[in-house]
Structures are given as structure tokens and as C-alpha cells.
Amino acid sequence: EPEVTQTPSHQVTQMGQEVILRCVPISNHLYFYWYRQILGQKVEFLVSFYNNEISEKSEIFDDQFSVERPDGSNFTLKIRSTKLEDSAMYFCASSVGTSSSYNEQFFGPGTRLTVL
């Protein structure tokens, strides 16, 4: 069964460094998303992406964050200058976008980001 994949599974970085988290959405899906989950807390929406542009973003998604679909398969989240509070599990998700499966989002296994 097709699934969303994410790399790396765990990323450790120093405060102030740039990180890029990578995702490969399910191949026929058209909508892509990033969420984060700080340890022990709820999952929070960051951004959605469709047709090569941001569709919706939350207040969390400030100028430090950017997303890109550099080729036909990858979907990336970049954090320009990491802060301690960026430490979290980052989930990528995708949805096919048909009316019968509207917004049915399938999540990847997550990347645990640790900022030291």
C-alpha cells in the first residue's frame, strides 16, 4: 500500500542552523501538508501546499519556515535558523484531493527534530 515517507527519522542540529526536512508524498496525491507535534502535546498544522504554492498557513509558520516541491516527488520543509522551541516531531501528510476523499490526509512516520 502506498505511503508517505519522511527523511531523516531523527535530526539533531545546533541552534541557529538551517535544517531541511524531506517528504515523499503518495504519488497520485495533489495536496501536501506539514504539521508539528511538540513532545506530549497536540498535533499542530503548519502549512498546506497545492499546485506549487502555499494554500494555507498557520500563525506558527512564520518567516523562518519555507516549503518547496523541488521536483515531482519531494516536498520539503526548511527552517532557516532553528530555535530551541522548534524541537518537535514534524509530520508530512498528503491527500488525493478528490471530492469523495476530500481532505483525507495520510501522514508520514515523522521526523524528530532536536535543537541543541
Add this chain to the structure above:
Amino acid sequence: AQKVTQAQTEISVVEKEDVTLDCVYETRDTTYYLFWYKQPPSGELVFLIRRNSFDEQNEISGRYSWNFQKSTSSFNFTITASQVVDSAVYFCALSEVSGGGADGLTFGKGTHLIIQP
């Protein structure tokens, strides 16, 4: 603004008991979608169900059932004859419909379900 409340932080039951996880939501929209996700100890988020606001029929899938009541803004999840493998954190989520199809989900804080053998 939309909001999802899962008042039960943690529930512990003995295997084979039935258990209901509560979810109450708030939204100003008349068209919206409700979801349940399971997060086992391994950490991934597993999609369980999606419901649109116009479909109030209860749904049953094996040991799982969902009760959607617009009158009380609730979308509760029941596991019948619980098993140890059901132990996980369960999240209820809501998305409003912007028309663009890429709507972010608003999650509740989750209910940690512990099934004891």
C-alpha cells in the same frame, strides 16, 4: 475560530471492556469534516475515519464505531471489546472547508487509551 476538545486526557480499562472516547468541536462553518487518528507508541498517525457535516449516520467498522451528533457538536468514538493493541493516543480533528481542498486539520489534545491485559 475552530476548536476541538477531548476532555479525557487518559483512560485505562481492562481488556474486553468497551470504551468511548469523547470529542466536542466548535466551528462557525456549516460545512466541515471530522476525523479520528490513532497514534500508537511507535509515533505515526494512522487515519481511522473522516465524516462530513451533512452525514450524521453512525458508522461501524469492526470493533470501532462513531457517533456523530450535530446537536451537541460531538463526534464520539467507541471501541467494543477492547484489546491491548488498541492502546494508543487517539486524536479527534476538524477541518473547515475553504473550497481550496488543502485545509489544515485542527487537532484536539488527544486521549491516551491504556488497555490492560
